[in-house]
Amino acid sequence: xxxxxxxxxxxxxxxxxxxxxxxxxxxxxxxxxxxxxxxxxxxxxxxxxxxxxxxxxxxxxxxxxxxxxxxxxxxxxxxxxxxxxxxxxxxxx
Numbered sequence: 668x669x670x671x672x673x674x675x676x677x678x679x680x681x682x683x684x685x686x687x688x689x690x691x692x693x694x695x696x697x698x699x700x701x702x703x704x705x706x707x708x709x710x711x712x713x714x715x716x717x718x719x720x721x722x723x724x725x726x727x728x729x730x731x732x733x734x735x736x737x738x739x740x741x742x743x744x745x746x747x748x749x750x751x752x753x754x755x756x757x758x759x760x
Contacts, residue, residue: 710742714749714759726759 712733715726722730726749736742749759 707742709744711746717759
């Protein structure tokens, strides 16, 4: 009897956890499809990685998006951030 009750509680908790993760995933997915363009003074481009003298694919897309924002008048300044890894020739910024 007690084992049955514990199993039910665990099952309910598991279902609640799965529902929570599902809700979170749907929220992230639906937010990712929203485009809310607002004019701003500046955009910060967060560093991702520099591979030799080229940006990583993630960093390249961040740079491309920042340039698009600048060229289309959504920002007037771009601020690049990022550090320099051990042995790296160039900093991300």
